[in-house]
Amino acid sequence: MGFELIVRGGTLVTAQGEQRADLGIEGGQIVSIADELLDGAPHTLDASGLYLFPGxxxxxxxxxxxxxxxxxxxxxxxxxxxxxxxxxxxxxxxxxxxxxxxxxxxxxxxxxxxxxxxxxxxxxxxxxxxxxxxxxxxxxxxxxxxxxxxxxxxxxxxxxxxxxxxxxxxxxxxxxxxxxxxxxxxxxxxxxxxxxxxxxxxxxxxxxxxxxxxxxxxxxxxxxxxxxxxxxxxxxxxxxxxxxxxxxxxxxxxxxxxxxxxxxxxxxxxxxxxxxxxxxxxxxxxxxxxxxxxxxxxxxxxxxxxxxxxxxxxxxxxxxxxxxxxxxxxxxxxxxxxxxxxxxxxxxxxxxxxxxxxxxxxxxxxxxxFNLPQKGELRVGADADFALVNLGQRFTLEQADLQDRWRQNPYVGTSFQGQVTATYLRGRAVHQHGQFDSTVGGKLLTPHLQGAL
Known part of the structure; x- marks a missing residue:
């Protein structure tokens, strides 16, 4: 199986708990989850020591x-x-x-x-x-x-x-x-x-x-x-x-x-x-x-x-x-x-x-x-949406860190444990260490009207 991106060595957070595994991503979706993916890929992301949360x-x-x-x-x-x-x-x-x-x-x-x-x-x-x-x-x-x-x-x-x-x-x-x-x-x-x-x-x-x-x-x-x-x-x-x-x-x-x-x-x-x-x-x-x-x-x-x-x-x-x-x-x-x-x-x-x-x-x-079966979890077949989090990292939120227009966030000055280091949308990094890629582009989500919580 070919992959566009392999995320190696991270700890996946799912509804069932935590699992150390590699992710294989192709066409914006998760196509493989395994303890170790032996295949190669044009792009590899080392997630050792990090937790992968569903976006x-x-x-x-x-x-x-x-x-x-x-x-x-x-x-x-x-x-x-x-x-x-x-x-x-x-x-x-x-x-x-x-x-x-x-x-x-x-x-x-x-x-x-x-x-x-x-x-x-x-x-x-x-x-x-x-x-x-x-x-x-x-x-x-x-x-x-x-x-x-x-x-x-x-x-x-x-x-x-x-x-x-x-x-x-x-x-x-x-x-x-x-x-x-x-x-x-x-x-x-x-x-x-x-x-x-x-x-x-x-x-x-x-x-x-x-x-x-x-x-x-x-x-x-x-x-x-x-x-x-x-x-x-x-x-x-x-x-x-x-x-x-x-x-x-x-x-x-x-x-x-x-x-x-x-x-x-x-x-x-x-x-x-x-x-x-x-x-x-x-x-x-x-x-x-x-x-x-x-x-x-x-x-x-x-x-x-x-x-x-x-x-x-x-x-x-x-x-x-x-x-x-x-x-x-x-x-x-x-x-x-x-x-x-x-x-x-x-x-x-x-x-x-x-x-x-x-x-x-x-x-x-x-x-x-809201009936979006492609979203919300790290599983084969779902969109490759995830956040990389360093749970060991403690940081204080500063106003300069804020990205919203007016930066009036009341959490400024708060010390948090656990820092988001990167965010991936459909297998592409939309955010990494304070840098953003606007070329990824968002898509309209409409409900698949089958099933509900």
Missing amino acids: VLDAHVHLNEPGRTHWEGFETGTRALAAGGATSFFDMPLNSSPPVLDAATFEAKRAVAAAKSLLDFGLWGGLTPLNLERLDELAEAGVIGFKAFMSHSGLDEFPAVDDVTLYEGLKAAKRLGLPLATHAESDGFTRRLTELARSGGASTARDYLNSRPVVTELEAVQRALLYAHELDAPLHLVHLSSGQAVALAVEAKARGVDVTIETCPHYLHFTDADVERIGAALKCAPPLRPQAVQDDLWGALLRGEIDIVGSDHSPAPPDLKTSDDFFALWGGISGAQSTLNVLLADGHHQRGVALAAISVMTALNPARR
Whole structure:
């Protein structure tokens, strides 16, 4: 058998555990895995002492292009993702302008992503009261799923769903075989709490945190789970911030609800105290929680109850992150580059999370849930997407290391254990030691509608 590339001497991380093996790659795919490949190849990569993780599939990013490229964009955003070991990502239907609410806006985003993305990409379509009748054309165009907000998105052009829209959207998701992702915070609850806080002159980070307590997440999660159960529809709960919310979803899953659970690295790494210390770079919704709530979330992760970890990378220009009024700041955390680092340092080294579990949450489960059989694992027949990681390397993230447009990553100054040294997409190095190859080029990922997680 001929190979274009042989990766020798690395330790493969799979759902089954760790395996020292060589990889044979041909035509962008893994065609052989063996203890030792005796064949030759035009190119050989010495991975001795390194771990090969399946490339991170970040199911939750906001790269904001077209329309708000000055916020981020596919070129800078995918450099950041690649530097963190990602090979694929799904871009949310907002904050690009216009948002992806029909086939025409899908095509506009697809075209710019195809021209600029370093990585393979899928595109979410939106569900709002404005486009309930356009879900079929979005599915035909190739969306990876639908995204709805149960609270104000921050953009009037992407309004929150009312109960009927959410219910009918889930019904359509069931019919079309695509998951519906929900930002689960109660709009009525958060809106009224914010009004009460503002009328009393509230403006601090603590005031903002108090205006979005955990119960506003729990109410929305319960409602979404109820509708999904009634309709037997595929539901994906994004960025859950509390172990209590995860527990509701786990209980529903035990009753047969088709639900997957996502959290984000920032909920695992930072607490509400960090928001008051760091400020605007850590404003998000749902907000960061107290230490006890974070500990519950880690408990859920350690028990294997969290399916997916996605970055929810959501940048904005500095002028939108600068104000004495914390409520007026644009919410969103820039962290596309740090997902694997957080899980390795905080999860593996500090809390004992198995490397296999990290690979499942960042690669295999997103690929399965969104029906991408070529992605998410190191196996014969899969795309040769992987990150080379030096687990023994300790480093401090510096602002100069960042690749996203505004470099407002709140992890700057954090010491991490485990460094990504290279990222390979379909057998080609898209990132090596801080250098990037834009000639590899990303491809659109569309779901193969057979099977699910």
